[in-house]
Amino acid sequence: NAGVTQTPKFQVLKTGQSMTLQCAQDMNHNSMYWYRQDPGMGLRLIYYSASEGTTDKGEVPNGYNVSRLNKREFSLRLESAAPSQTSVYFCASSEIVREGANVLTFGAGSRLTVL
Amino acid sequence: DAKTTQPNSMESNEEEPVHLPCNHSTISGTDYIHWYRQLPSQGPEYVIHGLTSNVNNRMASLAIAEDRKSSTLILHRATLRDAAVYYCIPRPIYGGSQGNLIFGKGTKLSVKP
Numbered sequence: 063n064a065g066v067t068q069t070p071k072f073q074v075l076k077t078g079q080s081m082t083l084q085c086a087q088d089m090n091h092n093s094m095y096w097y098r099q100d101p102g103m104g105l106r107l108i109y110y111s112a113s114e115g116t117t118d119k120g121e122v123p124n125g126y127n128v129s130r131l132n133k134r135e136f137s138l139r140l141e142s143a144a145p146s147q148t149s150v151y152f153c154a155s156s157e158i159v160r161e162g163a164n165v166l167t168f169g170a171g172s173r174l175t176v177l
Numbered sequence: 178d179a180k181t182t183q184p185n186s187m188e189s190n191e192e193e194p195v196h197l198p199c200n201h202s203t204i205s206g207t208d209y210i211h212w213y214r215q216l217p218s219q220g221p222e223y224v225i226h227g228l229t230s231n232v233n234n235r236m237a238s239l240a241i242a243e244d245r246k247s248s249t250l251i252l253h254r255a256t257l258r259d260a261a262v263y264y265c266i267p268r269p270i271y272g273g274s275q276g277n278l279i280f281g282k283g284t285k286l287s288v289k290p
Contacts, residue, residue, distance in 0.1 A: 066220075104264070104280030105221065152220045160226075162270045163209045166278060168220030 064088050066169035068153050074175045075143045083138040083172050085153030093156045094136035095120075095166065096128060098149040105152060111136055143176045150174070179204040179267035186285045189255045197250040197284055199265030208267040210241060210248045211278070216261045221280075224250065224263070260288045 066087045075081055087094065092113045097105040107120030111130040125147060127139045136155075140147060150173050154166045182200040189195040201210065212224040225232055225239045227248070232239045238251040252259055264283040 102282075104282055105278070106280075107278075154220070163211070163226045164268065165211075165223050165226065166213075166221075168222065171218075171220050 066153055066155055066167055068151075068169035068172050070172060071170070072173050074177065075140075076177050077144060079143050080139065080141050081143065081174075082140075083151055083153070083174075084135070085137065085169060086135045087153075087155040087167070088134065089155060089157065089167065090133070091155035091157050091167075092133070093164075094130065095154040095156070096126075096136070096138045097152045097154065098122065098147075099152060099171075100149050108138065108151075140174075143174075145176045148174060148176045179208055181265050181267065181281050183263075183265055183281065183284045185282065186287065188287045188289065189252075189259075190289050191257060192254050195252040195255045195259070195286065195288075197252075197263050197265075197286065198247065199249070200247045201265065201267050202246040204245055204267045205269070206245075207270045209270060210239065210245075211266045211268050212237070212239065212250050213264045213266065213278070213280075214259075214261040215264070215283070216258075221264065226268075255286075255288045257288050257290065260286055262286070 069084045095110040096108040099105045106122050109128040111117045114133045129137045150171045153169045156166045159165050179201050209226050211226040213221040215221045227239045240249045262283040262285050
């Protein structure tokens with residue numbers, strides 16, 4: 063059971079380049095999320111998808127777009143990368159467990175550097 | 178969203194119990210208390226959650242104050258692998274309108290051999 067898989071694990075971009083971070087989960091979860099984590103900081107939500115076909119902005123959506131391709135996959139796209147987007151990106155999916163609690167499972171992260 | 182207060186850092190010796198406190202005085206009556214931890218260079222992982230009663234699982238125990246304004250994550254015997262940042266996160270039942278977790282800075286736990 064792989065859980066949440068993110069690719070690539072590492073990427074270096076030049077300012078202005080574009081790229082897509084891929085995320086896939088094999089747990090049949092409805093909801094998926096993209097977070098970023100800057101050094102010494104907690105995670106901040108970029109976008110989330112409550113179910114297939116829906117996406118919503120989180121706390122820091124500027125400069126990003128997302129696609130919920132199907133129930134398994136949720137991709138994050140940087141159209142024109144900026145140095146401020148240098149960060150570690152985490153994808154997550156969630157399920158409702160005991161007594162209605164919504165528990166997230168995270169991927170291992172994608173480290174992105176923008177020069 | 179309820180605000181949380183956790184110590185920036187704590188130290189423990191290996192094989193000793195660790196009590197990680199969290200204050201969440203503005204928690205609402207329908208917020209679960211979730212705990213996640215993040216090991217170095219890894220994504221966060223779920224530890225435990227509770228509403229009112231104390232909870233136990235294979236990873237830890239969660240003790241919740243009667244007024245629900247604070248909680249304590251208990252690691253019964255710390256191992257070197259438990260060195261991580263621990264996050265206490267109040268979260269609405271079913272995840273609320275956005276469903277996301279709001280992470281603070283957490284408590285960095287160091288475990289000494």
